[in-house]
Amino acid sequence: VGWGRSHSRRRRFLVGPPRVAPFFNDLNPAEGGQVTLLSEAGRLVVTWREVPECCLPEIKPLSTFQVALFADGSLQFAYGAVGADSAVVGISPGSFTATPKILDLSAAAGSELITLPIAEIFLPAATLSQVAAARKFYAGHEDAYDFLVFWTNFPFDMGPGTVARAWGILNDVSGIGLPSMNYAGDFGSSRLATLIEMGDIRGYPSDPTQVFAGPNNTLSVLGQETGHRWLVRFRYPYGDDPRSTILLGRDNWHWSFFFNSQASVMEGNEIRDNGDGSFTTTDAVRRYNAFDQYGMGLLTPEEAPPSFVVVNPDISGAGRNPRVGVTFRGTRLNVFQDKLVEANGRRLPGPAVSARSFRFAFVLINGKGQTVAPQHVQLLETIRRQWEPFFAQATGGRARADTRLLR
Numbered sequence: 001v002g003w004g005r006s007h008s009r010r011r012r013f014l015v016g017p018p019r020v021a022p023f024f025n026d027l028n029p030a031e032g033g034q035v036t037l038l039s040e041a042g043r044l045v046v047t048w049r050e051v052p053e054c055c056l057p058e059i060k061p062l063s064t065f066q067v068a069l070f071a072d073g074s075l076q077f078a079y080g081a082v083g084a085d086s087a088v089v090g091i092s093p094g095s096f097t098a099t100p101k102i103l104d105l106s107a108a109a110g111s112e113l114i115t116l117p118i119a120e121i122f123l124p125a126a127t128l129s130q131v132a133a134a135r136k137f138y139a140g141h142e143d144a145y146d147f148l149v150f151w152t153n154f155p156f157d158m159g160p161g162t163v164a165r166a167w168g169i170l171n172d173v174s175g176i177g178l179p180s181m182n183y184a185g186d187f188g189s190s191r192l193a194t195l196i197e198m199g200d201i202r203g204y205p206s207d208p209t210q211v212f213a214g215p216n217n218t219l220s221v222l223g224q225e226t227g228h229r230w231l232v233r234f235r236y237p238y239g240d241d242p243r244s245t246i247l248l249g250r251d252n253w254h255w256s257f258f259f260n261s262q263a264s265v266m267e268g269n270e271i272r273d274n275g276d277g278s279f280t281t282t283d284a285v286r287r288y289n290a291f292d293q294y295g296m297g298l299l300t301p302e303e304a305p306p307s308f309v310v311v312n313p314d315i316s317g318a319g320r321n322p323r324v325g326v327t328f329r330g331t332r333l334n335v336f337q338d339k340l341v342e343a344n345g346r347r348l349p350g351p352a353v354s355a356r357s358f359r360f361a362f363v364l365i366n367g368k369g370q371t372v373a374p375q376h377v378q379l380l381e382t383i384r385r386q387w388e389p390f391f392a393q394a395t396g397g398r399a400r401a402d403t404r405l406l407r
Contacts, residue, residue: 010088010121010131011131011183011186012024013088013090013092013117013119014092014096014097014100014117015094015095015096015097015186016092016094016095017094018092018093018094019091019092019094020067020069020075020091021088021089021090021091021092021119022065022066022067022077022089023048023063023065023077023079023082023084023087023089024087024088024089024090025053025063025084025086025087025088026053026054027048027051027052027053027054027063027084028051028052028053028054029048029051031052031054031060032050032051032052032060032062033048033049033050033051033052033062034047034048034049034050034051035047035048035049035051036049041071042070042071043068043069043070043071044068044069045066045067045068045069046066046067047064047065047066048063048064048065048066049064049080050062050063050064050081051063051064052083053083053084061083061084061085062081062083063081063082063083063084064079064080064081064082065077065078065079065080065082066078066079066080075091077089085122085123085124086121086122086123086124087121087122088119088120088121088122089105089119089120089121089122090103090105090117090118090119090120091116091117091118091119092116092117092119093116093117096116096117097185097186099132100117100118100119102118102119102120102121103118103119103120104120105118105120123157124157125156125157126155126156126157127156127157128150128152128156128197128365130150130167130187130195130197131186131187133150133363133365134148134187134188134189134192134195135187135188137188137361137363138187138188138189139188141361141405141406142406142407143188143189143190143191143192144191144359144406145189145191145192145359145360145361146191146192146193146194146229146355146358146359146360147192147193147194147195147196147226147229147358147359147360147361148187148192148194148195148196148360148361148363149196149198149222149360149361149362149363150195150196150197150198150363150365151198151199151200151201151362151363151364151365151380152199152200152201152364152365152366152367153200153201153202153364153365153366153367153370153372153373153376154200154367154370155199155200156199156200158197158199162199163199163213163216163221164196164197164198164199164221164222164224164225165196165197165225166194166195166196166197166225166226166228166229167194167195167196167197168181168193168194168228168229169181169182169183169184169187169189169192169193169194169195170182170183170184170191170192170193170194171193171229173230173297173347173348173349174345174347174348175341175344175345175346175347175348176230176231176233176234176295176344176347177233177234177235177344178230178233193229194225194226194228194229196222196225196226198221198222198225201364201376201379201380202376204218204379204383205217205218206379206382208382208383208386208387209386214284214285214321214322214323215284215285215321215322215323215324216285218383219383219386219387219390220265220285220286222383222387223265223285223288223390223391223394224254224265224266224267224285226391226401227265227266227288227292227296228253228266229296230292230295230296230297231266231292231295231296232247232248232253232254232255232266232292232295233248233252233253234247234248234291234295234340234343234344235247235343235344236335236339236340236343237339237342237343238311238333242342242343243343243344246309246311246333247259247309247335248318249267249318249319249320250267250319250320250321251319254266254267254268254319255267255268255269256309256318256319257269257317257318257319257320257321257322258271258279258309258310258311258313258318258328258330259271259307259308259309259310259335260307260308260309260310261289261291261292261307262286262287262289262290262307263283263284263285263286263287263289263322264285264286264287264288264289264291264292265285265286265287265288265292265394266288266292267285267321267322268284268285268289268322269281269282269283269284269322269323269324269326270282270283270284270286271308271310273308273332274327277329277330277331278327278328278329279310279327279328279329279330279332280325280326280327281322281323281324281325281326281327282324282325283324284322284323284324285322286394287393287394287395287396288394288395288396289307290303290304290305290307290337291304291307291337291340293395293396293398294337294340294347295347296354296395296399297347297349297350297351297354297355297356298351298354298356298395298396298398298399299351299398300350300351301337301338301340301341301346301347302337304337306334306335306336306337307334307335308332308333308334308335309332309333309335310328310330310331310332310333311330311331311332311333312330312331313328313329313330314328314329314330315328356398356399356400357399357400357401357402358399358400358401358402359402359403359406360387360401360402360403361403361405362380362383362384362403364376364377364380384403385403387401387403388400388401388402388403
């Protein structure tokens with residue numbers, strides 16, 4: 001899942017406060033490096049020296065760069081060794097929602113009159129502009145969808161090992177570990193909650209139920225990305241930590257491999273307690289479990305039965321991919337919904353008033369100069385038709401997915 005690092009960076013550059021951005025990236029000087037300020041007559045110079053990129057503790061790429069602001073209004077960017085592989089470089093007046101001018105700054109004429117904002121975007125590979133694609137869609141369709149699901153017929157960079165990802169656009173739910181946010185207007189909508197990128201449709205099997213990514217099939221992958229509208233950020237009391245991540249796995253956005261999540265599509269296993277201190281995974285990625293459905297607003301805490309997580313397991317990897325047939329030893333810790341509420345607050349709004357019907361638009365984005373292949377359209381139609389019953393089954397009949405385009 002990608003909850004907005006690259007897109008959020010570009011969006012914040014445009015719609016946030018005015019910015020002079022020599023290297024707009026998620027950097028964290030608290031992890032190392034140095035930021036210095038030189039103020040003297042006629043100029044102000046800020047230097048970032050070997051500052052690491054945030055949240056990449058194993059890679060920790062370091063970047064050195066500088067911005068000089070002069071009294072006559074001119075400015076200068078300078079660069080040493082840059083380790084991060086992506087950034088936005090430019091100037092924004094802030095609160096800008098139109099399409100910015102993208103330049104090759106190294107080729108721009110120094111005396112050219114420019115209108116802000118201007119930017120050059122640096123990425124390791126071709127990417128997809130979620131905002132531009134969404135606005136193009138809404139230019140010809142109703143603003144009637146909670147989810148946009150994008151597919152392409154060309155490859156683009158989604159990060160190493162990423163099959164699909166979800167972008168959080170709007171959240172008005174509390175008690176599920178997600179911040180309140182509403183960026184729907186940036187995308188041309190008043191209600192869009194999640195934008196899902198499923199990637200190149202040519203990489204998907206013709207049968208949406210065929211397993212192709214670990215234990216996942218196309219429908220369970222879509223189920224996981226849809227679930228990220230609400231899931232999974234639940235904290236839980238454990239030991240001295242009242243809000244531990246003991247239930248969480250990969251990136252703290254999925255269930256732990258050692259949590260008996262009843263084969264949740266949120267990278268979950270169903271785990272059998274063998275009664276002798278050992279445990280075996282028996283199923284994976286089938287449904288939204290009771291904890292999921294509580295987070296989705298479909299169940300009250302009292303309706304969700306308890307489960308368990310295995311602590312101090314004799315194998316490592318809470319963030320490993322789910323897998324059936326793995327036996328390990330550890331200590332069983334029972335997990336109760338009231339403790340979940342204690343750590344996260346009660347989910348509001350509750351199931352009495354929460355939405356139970358969600359509208360999806362399935363969108364195929366055609367590559368420039370390419371011809372749309374009929375088999376790709378047919379595959380997307382097959383996935384669309386099978387998604388509705390899958391979602392109903394996965395939620396135990398408590399929610400509905402509507403994939404019809406409104407006109």
